[in-house]
Amino acid sequence: MLRDLWTRLSPAVRRALTFWRRSIQARVVASTVVLSALVVSAVGWILLQQVRQGLLEHRVDVVLGEVDAEMGDARDRLEAASGREVNVGRQQRDLVDPIIDRGASRGYSVVLAGPEGEDIPLREGGGEYTSGLDLVSVPEDMEAHFDGVGRATAWTYTEIVREESGEASSVPGIIVGSQVQLPSDGKTYTLYYLFPLSEEQETLGLVTRALLTAAGLLLALVAGLTWLVTRQVVTPIRLARQIAERLAAGRLQERLQVTGEDDIARLAYSFNQMATSLQRQIRQLEELSWVQRRFVSDVSHELRTPLTTVRMASDLLHDARAGFDPASARAAELLQAELDRFENLLVDLLEISRFDAGAAVLAPEDVNLDDIVNRVVTAAQPLADQRHVRVMVEHPDDPVRAEVDSRRVERILRNLVTNAIDHALADDPTEAVVVRLASDEEAAAITVRDHGVGLAPGEAAMVFNRFWRSDPARARTSGGTGLGLAIAQEDAHLHGGWLQAWGRSGQGAQFRLTLPRRAGATLRHSPLPLIPEDAVSSDAAVVAGPDAVVPVQEVDR
Incomplete structure (x- = not known):
């Protein structure tokens, strides 16, 4: 309702209200003038009442004296004529x-x-x-x-x-x-x-006009003095706000000009010291981050050469394991599996280093997201069969098309689907991993819903952190590296899209990928809700009950 009322106001009124909200100086001047006007009005009314009462009392005294004189003269004339026949x-x-x-x-x-x-x-x-x-x-x-x-x-x-x-x-x-x-x-x-009482009325009008003139001049003087005083305080604050905005924009060399030795000058000096300290710490963090990214990138590249050699030897041992004793054959299999996992970790580290260096590029093309979903679900079916988890895909009637990088979108969905299978409830035919697609004129969305362990309060804000795991003691059945969701989120942001998570303990989780249908477009909404429909009613029941302590978690990072 308030938003509709705001849109109906004229631009001039909206600008005035915005100026009123943002200007401390305007509010202080207006408040001072209003309070001064109330005080001046009260004092002026009291003075007018006193002047009016004084004029009337004086006039009454004069009138009564004049009437006494007239009546005395009239009685004297009547007594002088009392002896005659008239x-x-x-x-x-x-x-x-x-x-x-x-x-x-x-x-x-x-x-x-x-x-x-x-x-x-x-x-x-x-x-x-x-x-x-x-x-x-x-x-x-x-x-x-x-x-x-x-x-x-x-x-x-x-x-x-x-x-x-x-x-x-x-x-x-x-x-x-x-x-x-x-x-x-x-x-x-x-x-x-x-x-x-004409003369008294004119006198009272003259006094009223004089008081109004004096009150107007006094209010103008008060407004001017208040404006000057507040300007001396507000101007440094506005300068500090502008410098703070420039610092936030990355212009770390900006500083306030310090003049004088009063409280404002000392505040400016402290602000500059804080900005210098922040600049030094940010530079240190940037250098440390650059060194860290360079180290990860160099180590990842350097490890590929020995990894290739070790891979060749592991392949030979793995192919010849049939002639080994059982212990050696099992060791060859474990070596092959761990090398696969190590190679996947290196690939993910290299991909993360490209995102950190800003070297990741997008190759968008008009594709059908239904086909990508089908490929991902088909590839994940052996894992689902191993975990005894059903995977269902709900396609809309019309194809869901968008200008995306199919390789990156397929990698996002592969991470989401394998994670959902890994965390789903096994051997439960009533529950399944459900993948939904929807689109409208501006956006396309894909949700992956599981009914597994879910997310505890606060965990939805950390699922996209690198190397984070909801249960560190839990085995990785799908062989994850801990970087999948972090890479998936970077891929979504590279498209200008959203990757969001919802979850509740014991009720499963849902991840939603929202992408613009045209490359470079700006997202404003998603065609699919983040909170699944089967969780809305239960949320309402929990909120209405006495134990409403688990909030719904939404993250868009």
């Missing part, structure tokens, strides 16, 4: 009009509501108020507070709505209510003062 409506206007005029010059609005005790809804036009003011600006809870006589002065926040030129506009504000009694009718009225 119309109620006119006295209301005389009370409200001066306040409205002063409010127009000072930026606040006024609403006169009442008289209290009479159910006259304010929103239905009851009372006097500043022109253009919408009476919905007076909150209902404020009206409910002044629904009787003798209420104390109160204030709250509101939204002041005005209608000008047919368009409604609103600003946040503070409304203060206070009651006054008219001498003309002796009734109590409520004066509402509505003070807009």
